[in-house]
Amino acid sequence: MRTPNLPDSDFAPHGPLDVYATSITAADVVAMESFLAARLDEVGARYQATAPETRIAQSLYETAGFQFDQLKDTLTSSPDRDTLRERLNIWNGLVHALQPWRGTPGHDGERWRLMTWADETTAVQAQRRSAQRQGTT
Secondary structure, eight states: OOOOSOOOOOOOOBOOTTOOGGGOOHHHHHHHHHHHHHHHHHHHHHSOTTSHHHHHHHHHHHHHHHHHHHHHHTOOSSOOHHHHHHHHHHHHHHHHHHGGGTTSTTOOTTTSOBOOOSSHHHHHHHHHHHHHHHTOO
């Protein structure tokens, strides 16, 4: 894909290593959706329906809306490892999508951070493998 001529919003920051995909809740999804919907409403109020700005906002709405629906689908009561990995990946994608708004009112910069691990077990296993490779166990 060609790189568009847009300002760099930097990379989304990583959150604490002890926050896992298992901690993502329906309330988190609603908060992200509400924040994005309010930003898109601002565009809709400023531009005509056929304006390029409105169309790009519609594109973002459709793309992010699909991701939000997928994220909601992963919020089962006892998700398996693949579902948690999917939840983690979708979350991180949405965090990246909301990165240009970091620091603006309503953006939850403390909560909307990248996550590394799907759950505590995955983190512990990875740390154990790393220690074994380094010969410290």
